[in-house]
Amino acid sequence: MGTDTKSNQALTKSALASVLRHDLPASLVVFLLAVPLSLGVAVASGAPPAAGLIAAATGGVVAGLLGGSAVQISGPAAGLSLVVAELIAVYGWRATCLITLLAGGLQLLLGTFRVARAMLVVSPAVVHGMLAGIGLVIALGQLHVVLGGTPQRSAVENLVELPGQVATIHGHAVFVGLLTVGVMIGWNRLPRRLRVVPAPLAALVVSSATALLAGWDVTRLDLSSSLVGWVAPVWPRGDWHGIIEAVLLVALLAGVESLLCAVAVDKRRDGGRGDLDRELAAQGVANIVSGALGGLPVAGVIVRSTANLRAGARSRWSAVMHGLWILVFALCLWQAITLIPVEALAALLIFIGVRMTDLGRLRGLHGHGEVPVYFATMAGVVLLGLPEGVLLGLGLAALSALRRLTRVTVRARPEPDGRWHVLVGGSLTFLGVPRIVAELHTVPPGVTVDLDLNIDFMDNAAFEAVHAWRQEHERGGGSVDIDELHDEWYAMAASGARVFPVKSPPRAPERWWLPWAHRRGPVAVPSERAGPPPAPDHLLAGAREFHRRTAPLVRPFLHAMARRQDPSHLFITCADSRVVPNLITASGPGDLFTVRNIGNLVPRWGSAPRDDSVMAAIEYATGALGVRTITVCGHSGCGAMAALLAGGDRAAGLPSLGRWLRHGDHTLARFDADSGLEGLEGLEGLEGLEEGGGTGPLDRLCRTNVIQQLENLRTIPRVDELVRQGRLELVGLYFDISAARVHVLGQPPSTGSLPDLVDRHP
Incomplete structure (x- = not known):
């Protein structure tokens, strides 16, 4: 059978037309945004400015070509700046490049073994709290640069030294910083046709031109040392335990940030989901190349990825071309970078740092009770350090999850007909036994009890407690009718069958669709309807039955669609x-x-x-x-x-x-x-x-x-x-x-x- 060369040629022409129409303009927009951000991240990390451009070009070309997310943009991330700054302070810049290379090798290994989904087990509250803490640390440190001083080693020291720094303000540096922030704030209020140029680039151009024309005394970027030639990374000197921890920290933080970014971007675009394992492996290759060339660690970045998507990108060629534009800029127009005041980049970083503390995310976290995890992680990063803050957030998230998993709802109340209704909900483990026993013993002896078990797990201790109470109550002349809304955990345990600790999907309450007159229980009404219509009490009883039986089953779906x-x-x-x-x-x-x-x-x-x-x-x-x-x-x-x-x-x-x-x-x-x-002989027979x-x-x-x-x-x-x-x-x-x-x-x-x-x- 022959090959349809005409259709293949038409497909190629169609793909090329899409790239030229959509991806090429988008790559230019992202390139203009990536240059100032990459330089700013390099400055915040204490690395050579060129390292930011190297990482941006590598992330665009390598991760763009090999990645599993079609429109994600990779490059130096502000969220890794604290880690890189600490590594440079401890091991030096060339050793930090080797740590980046080794972290990339670990990411490539993890992606090859397809464990990307497992890395998403980190609570988003921890990730967002970490980024918020990093943003505050960056903003506090760079504020000293804008004021004409030098950042201290920690956020607490920066905060303590801030009043003295304000008292000795250096005029020109402050002017440049205020001008940069002012342009960033006011840029989005300009007409849309002027906002084609990204706000960070516009702010740096305006502040650089103003400082040059006014002759202000500012500090300029120096690329002479970083563009002289390639210098090979060196092995870090120090305890090998610390080196392994550094590699793990860079690999995991960069990997998690990249995967979360990929998931977020895929939700905003039409088309299939990306391949997360392929994306993680591509990030590993990009970090290997960036570390070998003397660049910063590479990760997927949400700001540039969102800008790429909004600019109309359709394929990975937008990321690749944006990396090529950065490479051409670094090789041919690097002298223009030397005109940028360091104070302007510091002001840009302050703006970015404040934006990283996005309090709008608290709305979603509040609904799931994870706000304490967010603030604990943020405070830990600011006051203790990045690894300590992340560990604190992970520990609190684990405790919160354990508390939710072991939370038990037990309610016992009398009904108008003399029966007692007892509802037990949650995961029944030994931790909830005291509360279960205390509530069950409030039921008077000798009464009829309707016991609803709305549970997704029951261990042996919980079964023994419920079973012992039931036997005791029935020996006292009462009766217990047990209704299990999920799998029959109690019935299986009572029969001696093996109980597997697996949560099964809930099943709807039986016969929920019947009219009130044909149902048993508190919402049933007499079938003889000779008297007046049912009283409003039956509606209220039906609402109570909904809360008791149906609401726990439909709540996840209704919560997801509550806003729209x-x-x-x-x-x-x-x-x-x-x-x-x-x-x-x-x-x-x-x-x-x-x-x-x-x-x-x-x-x-x-x-x-x-x-x-x-x-x-x-x-x-x-x-x-x-x-x-x-x-x-x-x-x-x-x-x-x-x-x-x-x-x-x-x-x-x-x-x-x-x-x-x-x-x-x-x-x-x-x-x-x-x-x-x-055919009708009259209307009276209707x-x-x-x-x-x-x-x-x-x-x-x-x-x-x-x-x-x-x-x-x-x-x-x-x-x-x-x-x-x-x-x-x-x-x-x-x-x-x-x-x-x-x-x-x-x-x-x-x-x-x-x-x-x-x-x-x-």
Whole structure:
């Protein structure tokens, strides 16, 4: 079989066109952003300025070509600056390059053995707290540079020395710093066409030009020593334990930051997920090359990656080209770097450091109770040091996780019928036994107890405690009815079967869909309905049952969608209490945007009487929510359709209902034209038609009504336009109540989807 060279050539041309159209402009934007940031990270690390450019070029070309994330940008990261600064102070710069090289080898090994996912076990609260602490340390240190002084060895010393440094302010350095920060703050308020140039580059250009023209006395960057020639890394001198710790620290911090960045970027782009193991291995190769060439450690950086994505990058060629631009700049235009004041870079680092303490992340951490971990890690990094702060955060996160895993909820309360209800939730281990026993012994002897075990694990100590109490209570004349909502941990332990410590997915409470009259327990009501309707107490009891049984199961899903809904269907159906949309469509929270009214009517565009309620829902669903399907669902025995057949007699004394049913006149006219009313000898027998399904006049009118409402939807200009464009589908459903069966109306029989589960009727 021959090769289709034409199609291959067309594919190549298409890919090249995409690179030139999307990736090339994006690479220029990221290049302009990466140059000042890379120089700033090098200055904050105490490394030669050229080391930042070497790391940026290496990260772009090597990690960009080999990485598993298509649009991630790698280079020197501010989050590693404290580690590098400490390594330079202890071992020297050339030895630090070798540590970077060895850390890259370890990352390559970890990526080869596919352990990238395991590295993400670190709590995000620890990572964000670490970055916040690093940002504060950088800001405090560089503040001394802006004020004309020298950073101290620790954040505490920088804070102590700050008042004396403020008292001896050096004017020109402060002017440059204030000018740089002012440009950074005000740049985003300029018109969009001017903001093509990144704010960090604009700030450095403005401050450098102003200092040069005004003749200010500032410190300039010196690249002469770092561009003379390549110097080989040397082996660090010192205790080999410390060297191993340094390699592990650089490899793990850079690896975790890169993987978290890759995950965050993949969430913001369309397309498949990246290969994290490949990304970790690529980061290792990039660090090997960067360390060998005399560059800083390389990691994925979120600011440059986000800028790359926003600039329209589609493939890895944007990262590669941005690295090439940096390489060309370093080789050909390096003299321009010598015009940048060190104080301007320090001010840029202050701005970046403050931004790293992103308090907006506390909102998400607060919902999971991880704010203490964040602040403990941040405080540990600032007051104790980076390794100590990270270990402190990891320890607190582990204790917090252990506390959550062993947290037990035990509630015992009497019910109005004399029974006692006891709810035990959580993971039952020996740590929770004292609380379980104390609460169980509050139950009076001799009563009937409904014990609900909403647990995901039970060890032997917890089983012995519950089982012993049950035996004691039953010997005292009481009874205990145990209901396990998850796997039967208690029943398995009581039978002597082996219990595996594995959490299983929860199953929904049995028979939750039954009407109150057919359920046992506190929400059941008598089946004889001769008296008045159920009291509001039954609704409240139902709400309590929801909190007790269903809420723990659906809470994770509802929490994830609490801030935004994204339904795929607008579901218009009747207000009839027997029609439960989520039940007959097996849908859950967030799936259906539901409109209910009497007769599932959709007023025609411009019809009278005017109804804004249904129209507003349609506008919002198609305009704001972007639903892809509008479904009209009718049902058998519809009282609104019976009223139409009765000529409005059933709406006598209900003026609002009578006006509303005028929107069904087109349905009645269509029914009359299709089948006529000649078969009816009177309208007084319509009561019997509501009970039956099948082919009676009321049943046919109910089906006809669904078809008519689909046509009414097409009279709405926006709906008709979306349907014509193929962006919206209209579907008619009919629910036969007596048969508990759903039919699809208005479509020919199909052999494609669920022929045995959904009846289709033209």
